[in-house]
Amino acid sequence: MWFSIFLNSPIYLLLIALILLIKWIRKNQNYFKDQKIPYLKSPVILGAYADVALGREGVYRKVEQIYNDIKFKDEKYIGMFVFHKPGLFVKDLDIIKQILITDFNSFNNRYVASNIHDPPGCYQLFLVKNPLWKTIRSKMTPFFSTVKLKASYNLIEKLGRDLNYHIMIRFSDTHKKVEFNLKNLTDYFFVDVIASIAYGVEANTIKNSGGEFYEAANSIFDVKKIWRGFELSSLFLIPQIAKYFGFQIFSKFTTKFFYDVMPDVIAERKKSKIRRNDLIDTLIELEDELIPEHDSHTKLDMMIGQVGIFLAAGYETSSSTTSFTLYELSKQPDLQNILRDEIKDALKKNEGKVTYEMVSNSTEMPFLHQIVLETLRMYSVLSFIDRECTNSITIDNGRFTIPKGMPITVPLFALCRDEKYFENPLKYDPYRFAPENIHKIPPLLQNVSFGLGQRNCIGERLGLIQTKVALIMILKDFKIEANERTPASIEFEKKAIIIHSARKLLVDFVKDTFL
Numbered sequence: 063m064w065f066s067i068f069l070n071s072p073i074y075l076l077l078i079a080l081i082l083l084i085k086w087i088r089k090n091q092n093y094f095k096d097q098k099i100p101y102l103k104s105p106v107i108l109g110a111y112a113d114v115a116l117g118r119e120g121v122y123r124k125v126e127q128i129y130n131d132i133k134f135k136d137e138k139y140i141g142m143f144v145f146h147k148p149g150l151f152v153k154d155l156d157i158i159k160q161i162l163i164t165d166f167n168s169f170n171n172r173y174v175a176s177n178i179h180d181p182p183g184c185y186q187l188f189l190v191k192n193p194l195w196k197t198i199r200s201k202m203t204p205f206f207s208t209v210k211l212k213a214s215y216n217l218i219e220k221l222g223r224d225l226n227y228h229i230m231i232r233f234s235d236t237h238k239k240v241e242f243n244l245k246n247l248t249d250y251f252f253v254d255v256i257a258s259i260a261y262g263v264e265a266n267t268i269k270n271s272g273g274e275f276y277e278a279a280n281s282i283f284d285v286k287k288i289w290r291g292f293e294l295s296s297l298f299l300i301p302q303i304a305k306y307f308g309f310q311i312f313s314k315f316t317t318k319f320f321y322d323v324m325p326d327v328i329a330e331r332k333k334s335k336i337r338r339n340d341l342i343d344t345l346i347e348l349e350d351e352l353i354p355e356h357d358s359h360t361k362l363d364m365m366i367g368q369v370g371i372f373l374a375a376g377y378e379t380s381s382s383t384t385s386f387t388l389y390e391l392s393k394q395p396d397l398q399n400i401l402r403d404e405i406k407d408a409l410k411k412n413e414g415k416v417t418y419e420m421v422s423n424s425t426e427m428p429f430l431h432q433i434v435l436e437t438l439r440m441y442s443v444l445s446f447i448d449r450e451c452t453n454s455i456t457i458d459n460g461r462f463t464i465p466k467g468m469p470i471t472v473p474l475f476a477l478c479r480d481e482k483y484f485e486n487p488l489k490y491d492p493y494r495f496a497p498e499n500i501h502k503i504p505p506l507l508q509n510v511s512f513g514l515g516q517r518n519c520i521g522e523r524l525g526l527i528q529t530k531v532a533l534i535m536i537l538k539d540f541k542i543e544a545n546e547r548t549p550a551s552i553e554f555e556k557k558a559i560i561i562h563s564a565r566k567l568l569v570d571f572v573k574d575t576f577l
């Protein structure tokens with residue numbers, strides 16, 4: 063009698079659920095032991111990223127610590143728990159190449175993912191899963207073609223001149239030296255560039271030291287707000303829970319901003335039939351040709367998704383790269399002088415104009431190119447990239463089969479700072495990318511900061527062009543000097559998804575015009 067009461071009671075059900083949970087956790091925890099794969103022991107459920115989830119550690123630091131963990135010094139890959147889920151942390155360059163390039167078809171999604179409850183985030187190119195990713199990527203690719211980049215170049219160059227002008231007007235006859243916060247300055251410039259070339263909008267961020275577009279861009283990665291930091295880390299590390307908490311890849315502010323502004327911009331463009339060859343034109347084509355099966359609401363979500371990711375991925379990546387470059391040059395005046403001489407010569411040759419050719423290839427201004435590559439190496443703005451295994455596949459001469467669904471981590475930041483591949487890796491040394499030295503770097507790592515394979519950075523060429531324009535427009539008229547408020551070394555923002563300095567990068571600009 064008492065037994066049947068017990069069987070029908072909620073306690074019984076709870077007990078069963080608990081036993082099943084413990085069994086499941088045990089099975090999970092023994093996964094790598096059973097496979098005889100070296101693995102990182104970590105707290106149950108929270109897994110390797112427990113400290114990140116609790117806000118005690120930055121994800122870039124955690125990934126670096128795993129990579130450098132002495133226990134795994136000679137391992138090609140390490141088992142780890144991405145929260146509850148067994149995942150693979152890959153260190154070996156051949157296996158990285160297999161996953162990202164050779165066997166791309168089995169790893170064509172990212173593990174980080176938003177969910178269907180997060181339009182427009184779930185449709186944006188960085189997160190969207192196949193088959194939709196392939197469709198959107200193929201439609202977006204021509205936007206970054208040489209023809210389109212050349213067509214956009216005049217706008218970038220004009221904004222570069224604006225940047226130069228707005229720095230110049232801070233000087234007066236009595237002030238020959240003015241202090242600037244590098245990250246603010248470069249953030250403003252890149253928001254203006256993306257707004258102009260992608261949406262055809264004059265955001266006037268440099269002129270007004272901020273504005274609505276800047277707020278919209280900045281609030282995406284505003285990890286200083288505790289909840290936003292948690293929201294973003296969860297989307298990257300435990301995408302499964304995102305839908306239960308209603309987490310969004312674009313902040314509420316950014317989402318509202320785009321839904322307020324963009325439908326009118328798109329409608330106006332359709333009505334006027336004027337083509338500007340910008341992202342809006344590309345999106346209108348995408349809507350008409352490639353996604354006819356979706357309703358008009360979903361189509362708008364898809365378009366807004368791309369609008370958002372262009373701002374998110376396009377501004378802070380280049381801004382961090384430019385500000386870290388200027389910071390390093392303030393510490394190494396010799397390198398700065400060599401670069402400024404190269405800029406001076408190139409401007410002389412081109413009648414004072416910053417031309418497309420100067421910034422779109424590595425031959426016109428080789429030292430500038432080496433400088434940017436070295437910054438990207440030392441400050442790989444995305445500290446890791448991830449993939450999800452979509453078809454199980456064998457690696458390491460048959461020693462391990464990666465099962466379908468397993469998350470893969472490729473630690474870009476740590477690879478780029480490994481002394482096995484880069485001598486004296488913490489030294490900022492652009493000469494390692496000089497033609498006579500580059501052979502010392504494994505080919506896979508020569509330009510890894512934009513990712514690898516078919517899912518690499520779609521904006522690589524634009525990123526390089528706009529970064530170089532900003533550097534030339536600044537260095538042609540100003541010397542950058544460290545002052546007593548310039549940080550002695552960089553401390554990264556702990557919770558950053560795109561790496562940037564936790565402290566203001568304050569330096570002096572000294573007027574020193576060439577022409």
Ligand code: HEM
Pocket residue numbers: 187188189199371372373375376377379380383438443444447448511512513514515516517518519520521522524525526529
């Ligand atoms: C210095 C500048 C930049 C750096 C270092 C950078 C870096 C990266 C990296 C590491 C990835 C992941 C690649 C992978 O998983 O293999 C990525 C993806 C992406 N980037 Fe960039 N990026 C930069 C500039 C830009 C710009 C200017 C744009 C566009 C305006 C952009 C748009 C994107 C998009 C849309 C993706 C997702 C691609 C896909 O999944 O198909 N990025 N970027």
